[in-house]
Amino acid sequence: MRKPLSLLLAGAILLAGCGGWRDSRINPSNWFGSSKVSEAPVSGDVNPLIPEKTGSGIFDKPEPVDRSVLIAEVSELRIERTSVGAIIYATGIASRQGAFNVxxxxxxxxxxxxxxxxxxxxYPEFATPTGSAFSRTIHEAVSLTNEDLKGIRLIRVNGANNARESRRR
Structure with a gap:
Protein backbone atom coordinates (compact mmCIF):
# COMPACT_ATOMS: atom_id res chain seq x y z
CA MET A 1 0.00 0.00 0.00
CA ARG A 2 2.90 2.33 0.72
CA LYS A 3 4.48 1.91 -2.73
CA PRO A 4 1.48 2.94 -4.83
CA LEU A 5 0.72 5.82 -2.49
CA SER A 6 4.28 7.09 -2.54
CA LEU A 7 4.41 6.79 -6.37
CA LEU A 8 1.15 8.66 -6.66
CA LEU A 9 2.41 11.39 -4.33
CA ALA A 10 5.73 11.70 -6.24
CA GLY A 11 3.88 11.86 -9.58
CA ALA A 12 1.57 14.60 -8.29
CA ILE A 13 4.52 16.69 -7.05
CA LEU A 14 6.36 16.20 -10.37
CA LEU A 15 3.24 17.16 -12.35
CA ALA A 16 2.70 20.26 -10.20
CA GLY A 17 6.25 21.34 -10.96
CA CYS A 18 5.53 21.30 -14.69
CA GLY A 19 3.17 24.25 -14.40
CA GLY A 20 5.93 26.60 -15.55
CA TRP A 21 6.16 24.74 -18.90
CA ARG A 22 3.20 26.71 -20.20
CA ASP A 23 5.07 30.03 -20.09
CA SER A 24 8.56 28.77 -20.94
CA ARG A 25 10.44 29.42 -24.19
CA ILE A 26 10.80 25.69 -24.76
CA ASN A 27 7.06 25.30 -25.35
CA PRO A 28 6.49 25.48 -29.18
CA SER A 29 3.12 27.17 -28.75
CA ASN A 30 4.90 30.21 -27.28
CA TRP A 31 7.35 30.70 -30.15
CA PHE A 32 5.12 33.25 -31.87
CA GLY A 33 3.02 35.91 -30.25
CA SER A 34 -0.70 36.31 -30.62
CA SER A 35 -2.04 37.57 -33.94
CA LYS A 36 -2.82 41.23 -34.63
CA VAL A 37 -4.92 42.95 -37.29
CA SER A 38 -2.89 44.54 -40.07
CA GLU A 39 -3.52 46.02 -43.50
CA ALA A 40 -3.10 43.72 -46.48
CA PRO A 41 -0.62 45.07 -49.04
CA VAL A 42 -2.58 45.75 -52.23
CA SER A 43 -1.24 47.50 -55.29
CA GLY A 44 -3.96 49.10 -57.46
CA ASP A 45 -7.10 47.27 -58.60
CA VAL A 46 -5.80 43.75 -58.16
CA ASN A 47 -7.75 40.81 -56.85
CA PRO A 48 -5.26 38.83 -54.75
CA LEU A 49 -7.29 35.65 -55.17
CA ILE A 50 -6.90 35.55 -58.96
CA PRO A 51 -3.36 34.87 -60.18
CA GLU A 52 -2.01 37.16 -62.85
CA LYS A 53 -1.45 35.80 -66.33
CA THR A 54 2.29 35.56 -66.77
CA GLY A 55 2.29 35.09 -70.52
CA SER A 56 2.31 32.16 -72.86
CA GLY A 57 5.19 29.88 -72.04
CA ILE A 58 6.02 26.56 -73.60
CA PHE A 59 4.47 24.70 -70.67
CA ASP A 60 1.22 26.70 -70.55
CA LYS A 61 -1.89 24.75 -71.40
CA PRO A 62 -4.08 26.17 -74.14
CA GLU A 63 -7.50 27.46 -73.21
CA PRO A 64 -9.99 24.55 -73.22
CA VAL A 65 -12.31 24.44 -76.21
CA ASP A 66 -16.01 24.11 -75.45
CA ARG A 67 -17.16 21.09 -77.48
CA SER A 68 -20.58 20.87 -75.88
CA VAL A 69 -23.71 20.97 -78.03
CA LEU A 70 -27.42 21.14 -77.25
CA ILE A 71 -29.03 17.77 -76.60
CA ALA A 72 -31.24 16.57 -79.44
CA GLU A 73 -34.53 16.53 -77.51
CA VAL A 74 -35.67 17.52 -74.03
CA SER A 75 -38.19 14.83 -73.11
CA GLU A 76 -39.11 15.79 -69.53
CA LEU A 77 -38.87 18.77 -67.20
CA ARG A 78 -39.81 18.40 -63.55
CA ILE A 79 -39.41 20.95 -60.77
CA GLU A 80 -39.62 19.79 -57.17
CA ARG A 81 -39.83 22.17 -54.23
CA THR A 82 -37.41 21.77 -51.34
CA SER A 83 -37.22 23.52 -47.99
CA VAL A 84 -34.51 25.87 -49.30
CA GLY A 85 -35.65 26.32 -52.90
CA ALA A 86 -36.22 23.89 -55.76
CA ILE A 87 -34.52 21.22 -57.84
CA ILE A 88 -34.90 21.27 -61.62
CA TYR A 89 -34.80 17.76 -63.12
CA ALA A 90 -34.39 17.56 -66.89
CA THR A 91 -34.38 14.42 -69.02
CA GLY A 92 -33.15 14.47 -72.58
CA ILE A 93 -32.56 12.09 -75.47
CA ALA A 94 -29.18 12.42 -77.16
CA SER A 95 -28.80 11.97 -80.90
CA ARG A 96 -26.36 9.07 -80.38
CA GLN A 97 -24.90 6.98 -77.59
CA GLY A 98 -21.87 7.97 -75.54
CA ALA A 99 -22.84 11.50 -74.56
CA PHE A 100 -21.05 12.71 -71.43
CA ASN A 101 -20.25 15.86 -69.44
CA VAL A 102 -23.92 16.77 -69.14
CA TYR A 123 -20.21 13.58 -77.70
CA PRO A 124 -17.14 11.39 -78.22
CA GLU A 125 -14.90 12.32 -81.13
CA PHE A 126 -15.18 8.81 -82.57
CA ALA A 127 -18.38 7.47 -84.14
CA THR A 128 -20.83 5.76 -81.80
CA PRO A 129 -24.02 3.83 -82.61
CA THR A 130 -27.41 5.46 -82.38
CA GLY A 131 -29.05 2.73 -80.30
CA SER A 132 -32.47 2.81 -78.72
CA ALA A 133 -34.00 5.89 -77.14
CA PHE A 134 -33.65 4.27 -73.71
CA SER A 135 -29.89 3.89 -74.15
CA ARG A 136 -29.56 7.55 -75.20
CA THR A 137 -31.62 8.98 -72.30
CA ILE A 138 -29.70 11.36 -70.05
CA HIS A 139 -30.78 12.94 -66.77
CA GLU A 140 -29.46 16.15 -65.22
CA ALA A 141 -30.50 18.26 -62.26
CA VAL A 142 -29.67 21.67 -60.83
CA SER A 143 -30.50 23.04 -57.40
CA LEU A 144 -31.80 26.55 -56.86
CA THR A 145 -32.29 28.53 -53.66
CA ASN A 146 -35.34 30.61 -52.78
CA GLU A 147 -33.25 33.70 -53.51
CA ASP A 148 -32.51 32.40 -57.03
CA LEU A 149 -36.24 31.82 -57.58
CA LYS A 150 -37.35 35.26 -56.38
CA GLY A 151 -39.34 36.90 -59.17
CA ILE A 152 -39.11 33.88 -61.51
CA ARG A 153 -42.41 32.97 -63.19
CA LEU A 154 -41.18 30.61 -65.95
CA ILE A 155 -38.36 28.05 -66.17
CA ARG A 156 -37.33 26.89 -69.64
CA VAL A 157 -34.86 24.17 -70.71
CA ASN A 158 -33.68 24.34 -74.33
CA GLY A 159 -32.63 21.46 -76.57
CA ALA A 160 -31.64 21.40 -80.24
CA ASN A 161 -35.08 20.36 -81.55
CA ASN A 162 -37.39 21.54 -78.78
CA ALA A 163 -37.68 23.29 -75.43
CA ARG A 164 -39.70 22.48 -72.34
CA GLU A 165 -40.97 25.05 -69.87
CA SER A 166 -42.84 25.12 -66.60
CA ARG A 167 -44.79 28.05 -65.18
CA ARG A 168 -45.19 28.91 -61.54
CA ARG A 169 -48.73 28.52 -60.26
Whole structure:
Protein backbone atom coordinates (compact mmCIF):
# COMPACT_ATOMS: atom_id res chain seq x y z
CA MET A 1 0.00 0.00 0.00
CA ARG A 2 2.90 2.33 0.72
CA LYS A 3 4.48 1.91 -2.73
CA PRO A 4 1.48 2.94 -4.83
CA LEU A 5 0.72 5.82 -2.49
CA SER A 6 4.28 7.09 -2.54
CA LEU A 7 4.41 6.79 -6.37
CA LEU A 8 1.15 8.66 -6.66
CA LEU A 9 2.41 11.39 -4.33
CA ALA A 10 5.73 11.70 -6.24
CA GLY A 11 3.88 11.86 -9.58
CA ALA A 12 1.57 14.60 -8.29
CA ILE A 13 4.52 16.69 -7.05
CA LEU A 14 6.36 16.20 -10.37
CA LEU A 15 3.24 17.16 -12.35
CA ALA A 16 2.70 20.26 -10.20
CA GLY A 17 6.25 21.34 -10.96
CA CYS A 18 5.53 21.30 -14.69
CA GLY A 19 3.17 24.25 -14.40
CA GLY A 20 5.93 26.60 -15.55
CA TRP A 21 6.16 24.74 -18.90
CA ARG A 22 3.20 26.71 -20.20
CA ASP A 23 5.07 30.03 -20.09
CA SER A 24 8.56 28.77 -20.94
CA ARG A 25 10.44 29.42 -24.19
CA ILE A 26 10.80 25.69 -24.76
CA ASN A 27 7.06 25.30 -25.35
CA PRO A 28 6.49 25.48 -29.18
CA SER A 29 3.12 27.17 -28.75
CA ASN A 30 4.90 30.21 -27.28
CA TRP A 31 7.35 30.70 -30.15
CA PHE A 32 5.12 33.25 -31.87
CA GLY A 33 3.02 35.91 -30.25
CA SER A 34 -0.70 36.31 -30.62
CA SER A 35 -2.04 37.57 -33.94
CA LYS A 36 -2.82 41.23 -34.63
CA VAL A 37 -4.92 42.95 -37.29
CA SER A 38 -2.89 44.54 -40.07
CA GLU A 39 -3.52 46.02 -43.50
CA ALA A 40 -3.10 43.72 -46.48
CA PRO A 41 -0.62 45.07 -49.04
CA VAL A 42 -2.58 45.75 -52.23
CA SER A 43 -1.24 47.50 -55.29
CA GLY A 44 -3.96 49.10 -57.46
CA ASP A 45 -7.10 47.27 -58.60
CA VAL A 46 -5.80 43.75 -58.16
CA ASN A 47 -7.75 40.81 -56.85
CA PRO A 48 -5.26 38.83 -54.75
CA LEU A 49 -7.29 35.65 -55.17
CA ILE A 50 -6.90 35.55 -58.96
CA PRO A 51 -3.36 34.87 -60.18
CA GLU A 52 -2.01 37.16 -62.85
CA LYS A 53 -1.45 35.80 -66.33
CA THR A 54 2.29 35.56 -66.77
CA GLY A 55 2.29 35.09 -70.52
CA SER A 56 2.31 32.16 -72.86
CA GLY A 57 5.19 29.88 -72.04
CA ILE A 58 6.02 26.56 -73.60
CA PHE A 59 4.47 24.70 -70.67
CA ASP A 60 1.22 26.70 -70.55
CA LYS A 61 -1.89 24.75 -71.40
CA PRO A 62 -4.08 26.17 -74.14
CA GLU A 63 -7.50 27.46 -73.21
CA PRO A 64 -9.99 24.55 -73.22
CA VAL A 65 -12.31 24.44 -76.21
CA ASP A 66 -16.01 24.11 -75.45
CA ARG A 67 -17.16 21.09 -77.48
CA SER A 68 -20.58 20.87 -75.88
CA VAL A 69 -23.71 20.97 -78.03
CA LEU A 70 -27.42 21.14 -77.25
CA ILE A 71 -29.03 17.77 -76.60
CA ALA A 72 -31.24 16.57 -79.44
CA GLU A 73 -34.53 16.53 -77.51
CA VAL A 74 -35.67 17.52 -74.03
CA SER A 75 -38.19 14.83 -73.11
CA GLU A 76 -39.11 15.79 -69.53
CA LEU A 77 -38.87 18.77 -67.20
CA ARG A 78 -39.81 18.40 -63.55
CA ILE A 79 -39.41 20.95 -60.77
CA GLU A 80 -39.62 19.79 -57.17
CA ARG A 81 -39.83 22.17 -54.23
CA THR A 82 -37.41 21.77 -51.34
CA SER A 83 -37.22 23.52 -47.99
CA VAL A 84 -34.51 25.87 -49.30
CA GLY A 85 -35.65 26.32 -52.90
CA ALA A 86 -36.22 23.89 -55.76
CA ILE A 87 -34.52 21.22 -57.84
CA ILE A 88 -34.90 21.27 -61.62
CA TYR A 89 -34.80 17.76 -63.12
CA ALA A 90 -34.39 17.56 -66.89
CA THR A 91 -34.38 14.42 -69.02
CA GLY A 92 -33.15 14.47 -72.58
CA ILE A 93 -32.56 12.09 -75.47
CA ALA A 94 -29.18 12.42 -77.16
CA SER A 95 -28.80 11.97 -80.90
CA ARG A 96 -26.36 9.07 -80.38
CA GLN A 97 -24.90 6.98 -77.59
CA GLY A 98 -21.87 7.97 -75.54
CA ALA A 99 -22.84 11.50 -74.56
CA PHE A 100 -21.05 12.71 -71.43
CA ASN A 101 -20.25 15.86 -69.44
CA VAL A 102 -23.92 16.77 -69.14
CA UNK A 103 -24.78 20.26 -67.88
CA UNK A 104 -27.74 22.57 -67.52
CA UNK A 105 -26.09 25.86 -68.46
CA UNK A 106 -27.90 29.11 -67.61
CA UNK A 107 -28.43 31.42 -70.59
CA UNK A 108 -28.97 35.14 -70.77
CA UNK A 109 -32.36 36.51 -71.70
CA UNK A 110 -34.04 39.91 -71.55
CA UNK A 111 -36.97 38.93 -69.35
CA UNK A 112 -35.98 38.83 -65.65
CA UNK A 113 -39.00 36.65 -64.81
CA UNK A 114 -37.75 33.81 -67.05
CA UNK A 115 -35.00 31.42 -65.96
CA UNK A 116 -33.58 29.71 -69.03
CA UNK A 117 -31.15 26.79 -69.26
CA UNK A 118 -29.44 25.06 -72.19
CA UNK A 119 -29.22 21.27 -71.87
CA UNK A 120 -25.68 20.66 -73.14
CA UNK A 121 -23.75 17.42 -73.70
CA UNK A 122 -20.40 16.44 -75.21
CA TYR A 123 -20.21 13.58 -77.70
CA PRO A 124 -17.14 11.39 -78.22
CA GLU A 125 -14.90 12.32 -81.13
CA PHE A 126 -15.18 8.81 -82.57
CA ALA A 127 -18.38 7.47 -84.14
CA THR A 128 -20.83 5.76 -81.80
CA PRO A 129 -24.02 3.83 -82.61
CA THR A 130 -27.41 5.46 -82.38
CA GLY A 131 -29.05 2.73 -80.30
CA SER A 132 -32.47 2.81 -78.72
CA ALA A 133 -34.00 5.89 -77.14
CA PHE A 134 -33.65 4.27 -73.71
CA SER A 135 -29.89 3.89 -74.15
CA ARG A 136 -29.56 7.55 -75.20
CA THR A 137 -31.62 8.98 -72.30
CA ILE A 138 -29.70 11.36 -70.05
CA HIS A 139 -30.78 12.94 -66.77
CA GLU A 140 -29.46 16.15 -65.22
CA ALA A 141 -30.50 18.26 -62.26
CA VAL A 142 -29.67 21.67 -60.83
CA SER A 143 -30.50 23.04 -57.40
CA LEU A 144 -31.80 26.55 -56.86
CA THR A 145 -32.29 28.53 -53.66
CA ASN A 146 -35.34 30.61 -52.78
CA GLU A 147 -33.25 33.70 -53.51
CA ASP A 148 -32.51 32.40 -57.03
CA LEU A 149 -36.24 31.82 -57.58
CA LYS A 150 -37.35 35.26 -56.38
CA GLY A 151 -39.34 36.90 -59.17
CA ILE A 152 -39.11 33.88 -61.51
CA ARG A 153 -42.41 32.97 -63.19
CA LEU A 154 -41.18 30.61 -65.95
CA ILE A 155 -38.36 28.05 -66.17
CA ARG A 156 -37.33 26.89 -69.64
CA VAL A 157 -34.86 24.17 -70.71
CA ASN A 158 -33.68 24.34 -74.33
CA GLY A 159 -32.63 21.46 -76.57
CA ALA A 160 -31.64 21.40 -80.24
CA ASN A 161 -35.08 20.36 -81.55
CA ASN A 162 -37.39 21.54 -78.78
CA ALA A 163 -37.68 23.29 -75.43
CA ARG A 164 -39.70 22.48 -72.34
CA GLU A 165 -40.97 25.05 -69.87
CA SER A 166 -42.84 25.12 -66.60
CA ARG A 167 -44.79 28.05 -65.18
CA ARG A 168 -45.19 28.91 -61.54
CA ARG A 169 -48.73 28.52 -60.26
Missing amino acids: ALTPTDNEDPSVLEYDFRVV
